[in-house]
Amino acid sequence: MSTALLEPRVQAPRNYLNAEYGWKSWLFTLDHKRIALLYMVSITVFFLIGASFAALMRIQLLSPQGELVQPETYNKLFTLHGIVMIFFFLIPSIPAVLGNFLVPLMVGARDLAFPKLNLLSWYIYVVGGLFTLFAAIAGGVDTGWTFYTPYSSTYSNTQVTAVAVGVFITGFSSILTGLNFIVTIHKMRAPGLTWFRMPLFLWAMYATSLIMILGTPVLAITIFLLAIEHLFHVGIFSPALGGDPLLFQHLFWFYSHPAVYIMILPSMGVVSEIIACFSRKRIFGYRVVAFSSVAIAVLGFLVWGHHMFVTGQSVYAGLVFSLLSFLVAIPSAIKVFNWTSTLYKGSISYDAPMLYALGFIGLFTMGGLTGLFLASLATDVHLNGTYFIVAHFHYIMVGGAVMGYLGGMHFWWPKISGRLYPNGWAAFAAVIIFIGFNLTFFPQFVLGYLGMPRRYAFYPAEFQVLNVMSTAGASVLGVGYLIPLIYFIWSMRYGPVAPKNPWGATGLEWQTASPPTTENFAEIPVVTQEAYAYSEAEQEVNLG
Amino acid sequence: MTFLALFLFQSLPLQPEQASTIAQSVDHLYYFITLVTLFFTCLIFFLIFYFMIKYRRRSPGERPKAIEGSLPLEIMWTAIPTLIVAIIFIWSGRLYFQNSVAPPGSMEIVVTGKQWMWKVEHPEGQREINELHVPLGRPVKLTMTSEDVIHDFYVPAFRVKKDVLPGRYTSLWFEPTKTGTFHLFCAQYCGAFHAGMIGSVVVMEPRAYERWLAGGVHGESPEAAGERVFKESGCSTCHLADGSGPGPSLNGLYGHSVKLSSGQTITADDAYIHESIVLPAAKIVEHYQPIMPSFQGQLTEEQILNLIAYVRSLGSVTGKQ
Numbered sequence: 001m002s003t004a005l006l007e008p009r010v011q012a013p014r015n016y017l018n019a020e021y022g023w024k025s026w027l028f029t030l031d032h033k034r035i036a037l038l039y040m041v042s043i044t045v046f047f048l049i050g051a052s053f054a055a056l057m058r059i060q061l062l063s064p065q066g067e068l069v070q071p072e073t074y075n076k077l078f079t080l081h082g083i084v085m086i087f088f089f090l091i092p093s094i095p096a097v098l099g100n101f102l103v104p105l106m107v108g109a110r111d112l113a114f115p116k117l118n119l120l121s122w123y124i125y126v127v128g129g130l131f132t133l134f135a136a137i138a139g140g141v142d143t144g145w146t147f148y149t150p151y152s153s154t155y156s157n158t159q160v161t162a163v164a165v166g167v168f169i170t171g172f173s174s175i176l177t178g179l180n181f182i183v184t185i186h187k188m189r190a191p192g193l194t195w196f197r198m199p200l201f202l203w204a205m206y207a208t209s210l211i212m213i214l215g216t217p218v219l220a221i222t223i224f225l226l227a228i229e230h231l232f233h234v235g236i237f238s239p240a241l242g243g244d245p246l247l248f249q250h251l252f253w254f255y256s257h258p259a260v261y262i263m264i265l266p267s268m269g270v271v272s273e274i275i276a277c278f279s280r281k282r283i284f285g286y287r288v289v290a291f292s293s294v295a296i297a298v299l300g301f302l303v304w305g306h307h308m309f310v311t312g313q314s315v316y317a318g319l320v321f322s323l324l325s326f327l328v329a330i331p332s333a334i335k336v337f338n339w340t341s342t343l344y345k346g347s348i349s350y351d352a353p354m355l356y357a358l359g360f361i362g363l364f365t366m367g368g369l370t371g372l373f374l375a376s377l378a379t380d381v382h383l384n385g386t387y388f389i390v391a392h393f394h395y396i397m398v399g400g401a402v403m404g405y406l407g408g409m410h411f412w413w414p415k416i417s418g419r420l421y422p423n424g425w426a427a428f429a430a431v432i433i434f435i436g437f438n439l440t441f442f443p444q445f446v447l448g449y450l451g452m453p454r455r456y457a458f459y460p461a462e463f464q465v466l467n468v469m470s471t472a473g474a475s476v477l478g479v480g481y482l483i484p485l486i487y488f489i490w491s492m493r494y495g496p497v498a499p500k501n502p503w504g505a506t507g508l509e510w511q512t513a514s515p516p517t518t519e520n521f522a523e524i525p526v527v528t529q530e531a532y533a534y535s536e537a538e539q540e541v542n543l544g
Numbered sequence: 545m546t547f548l549a550l551f552l553f554q555s556l557p558l559q560p561e562q563a564s565t566i567a568q569s570v571d572h573l574y575y576f577i578t579l580v581t582l583f584f585t586c587l588i589f590f591l592i593f594y595f596m597i598k599y600r601r602r603s604p605g606e607r608p609k610a611i612e613g614s615l616p617l618e619i620m621w622t623a624i625p626t627l628i629v630a631i632i633f634i635w636s637g638r639l640y641f642q643n644s645v646a647p648p649g650s651m652e653i654v655v656t657g658k659q660w661m662w663k664v665e666h667p668e669g670q671r672e673i674n675e676l677h678v679p680l681g682r683p684v685k686l687t688m689t690s691e692d693v694i695h696d697f698y699v700p701a702f703r704v705k706k707d708v709l710p711g712r713y714t715s716l717w718f719e720p721t722k723t724g725t726f727h728l729f730c731a732q733y734c735g736a737f738h739a740g741m742i743g744s745v746v747v748m749e750p751r752a753y754e755r756w757l758a759g760g761v762h763g764e765s766p767e768a769a770g771e772r773v774f775k776e777s778g779c780s781t782c783h784l785a786d787g788s789g790p791g792p793s794l795n796g797l798y799g800h801s802v803k804l805s806s807g808q809t810i811t812a813d814d815a816y817i818h819e820s821i822v823l824p825a826a827k828i829v830e831h832y833q834p835i836m837p838s839f840q841g842q843l844t845e846e847q848i849l850n851l852i853a854y855v856r857s858l859g860s861v862t863g864k865q
Binding site for chain 2: 070375
């Protein structure tokens with residue numbers, strides 16, 4: 001006891017967080033880990049903004065005549081909810097926060113290939129975000145996040161151009177991030193880290209980056225054309241000016257369907273890491289899971305027409321897009337079966353990240369299977385444009401992508417912050433989020449099948465019971481999301497100091513200090529075995 | 545308990561009405577996909593919970609044996625989903641293909657969508673707004689176009705939906721199997737009052753339909769007929785009673801003075817109301833936009849007179865102007 005008292009207070013060891021202080025050390029940093037934190041704070045702000053739009057929408061729908069705001073305002077709410085959540089939260093979420101933080105650590109490098117481009121991508125993101133927020137304050141936009149023409153180009157008199165410019169700018173940040181990841185994964189892997197020794201998170205990041213650099217330019221071109229039509233009345237999309245009324249939808253979905261995979265593939269990568277760690281098993285069928293990520297990325301570019309089955313496109317085009325959409329379901333199914341089989345004969349612990357990952361599998365399964373109703377032509381005719389669609393894509397993008405993001409945050413938080421959060425609260429929040437999510441969105445499947453169209457500011461009275469159920473669920477979900485925000489912030493100051501490898505996980509990121517030093521590794525590691533070497537015989541790393 | 549269940553069942557139907565010849569076949573496919581969804585969801589949930597309990601960590605140092613994977617299993621769970629989606633694809637593709645062509649001899653009706661109303665023209669020249677009267681047991685083919693943005697003609701009870709595009713004709717067909725009134729929704733977001741772009745499809749016995757075609761409903765007072773026209777023609781979508789719509793409230797209007805955007809003040813009399821229906825842009829009420837479409841040629845003089853009678857009856861109602 002006396003020795004403990006006599007020992008001089010040691011300074012916390014040097015790490016990337018305490019290496020430098022002051023706002024300049026953050027805003028001009030080239031450290032991929034600090035840039036990840038800049039992104040983390042920014043996307044959290046956008047998430048809270050997007051979520052408050054959703055809360056207002058759910059209150060509005062409590063009564064058939066619309067409880068809260070005028071229809072014009074409601075239309076702006078759902079539009080901004082979609083734009084903020086998709087372009088400023090979901091798309092950057094895992095790649096820009098966890099990807100930025102982990103890609104160099106996982107490949108055993110000191111930083112990404114282009115640290116300055118990485119910082120630039122954050123600045124571009126912020127400028128695009130501020131532009132969009134400015135437009136939201138200066139009148140808002142009411143076109144829906146899909147910007148369908150000719151409504152957006154000639155009829156809406158809201159801030160379409162400003163918002164389009166915001167989204168256009170932000171797209172370049174995605175492109176730069178994708179480029180950085182691809183080059184880093186190709187050129188900077190540590191000695192011995194062959195492609196098939198890479199963690200599946202890296203495979204997922206690689207597939208996501210491919211979509212980002214191939215898809216995002218199409219979005220940029222589309223928005224550019226939209227702005228030209230809006231500003232100079234050149235007939236591109238509007239038939240009144242001689243344009244084609246459906247051309248915009250083809251171009252828009254050519255990016256925006258793959259964008260769904262930008263949102264879900266990273267979560268699949270996160271879940272693979274977590275499932276392996278907390279069942280202490282290598283991922284069942286590693287290569288199959290890796291290749292299915294790439295298959296999803298490629299097939300994802302060929303299915304955009306399934307958003308247009310009722311637009312009057314050719315029946316034969318409908319058949320082709322339906323077939324391709326069914327095909328893209330198969331790699332997703334294969335992944336689910338492989339994750340589930342990983343649990344078989346494992347050593348499963350119920351820590352918070354694992355609960356999020358298992359929640360992901362459950363909700364993603366439901367979201368994926370309900371996609372069959374929409375890939376199927378005859379049923380899509382009835383369900384397209386109804387609440388069934390709303391429920392389906394929220395199961396994928398909130399049940400899937402957000403659960404994955406939260407799972408990843410809980411898994412790597414000790415590495416990011418150097419602190420532990422209260423596991424009991426985290427497990428409690430995971431359960432609340434799972435329950436609240438289902439209460440919110442399951443009733444919407446029924447609403448959609450009954451025929452309630454989406455984007456209605458008021459609605460026939462017979463739909464009220466299900467809408468009230470959905471709003472009640474949303475309040476549970478909202479509470480669920482606030483709990484992690486509170487204990488993460490709490491843990492930064494009061495949480496117990498995290499060891500190097502609190503979960504006993506494999507992976508290079510766990511072999512360096514928590515939090516890592518600015519240069520990540522004192523010496524570049526050499527990889528001698530496959531990812532997920534959890535079993536006794538393969539045990540080389542010191543766990544714990 | 546039983547009472548509660550009964551109440552829930554009655555207030556919470558799980559299926560929309562089936563009122564067309566294709567509704568049942570679409571629902572059969574829907575049930576099949578629901579079964580597939582339920583089966584796989586239950587399977588995955590069961591396996592997760594079962595493994596979570598059976599293989600829970602019993603000691604901190606536990607190290608399970610590594611399992612590489614299994615080629616036969618991978619082939620199995622690639623082949624089975626492929627087979628199932630192939631069945632759904634062929635089933636749904638056939639249905640879609642069959643439903644895409646209207647049977648010969650269909651009755652042809654023209655539908656025009658515009659912000660925020662449906663205009664219908666029957667082959668006999670009968671016109672209606674936000675209502676579509678059709679006879680029972682006869683296929684009806686709609687040819688549709690839009691005057692402005694993209695709309696979407698959706699009748700849930702018939703399981704039909706098709707976008708209505710500007711500068712293009714699209715079509716859909718249905719054959720009603722039940723008399724009654726069914727929702728008609730716009731299912732493609734089209735601007736401020738998208739949610740108000742709803743109407744109804746009224747399916748009538750063929751003889752009742754003939755009578756309807758031959759003339760209006762008889763035995764109504766001018767005010768009541770005017771109120772009906774007010775709703776059927778879509779006036780009520782914008783002219784909300786509390787003044788919150790894009791058009792001014794008509795409560796307490798008749799016989800009172802109205803301030804116009806030109807600065808002029810006039811008295812709301814018969815002539816003013818008539819002019820506002822057929823030439824709405826002529827006099828714009830202060831603080832409102834010139835967005836009302838003309839109803840010239842859409843309403844008969846008799847209907848306009850009925851409307852004026854209805855507005856007159858609202859003259860004594862106090863309310864926001």
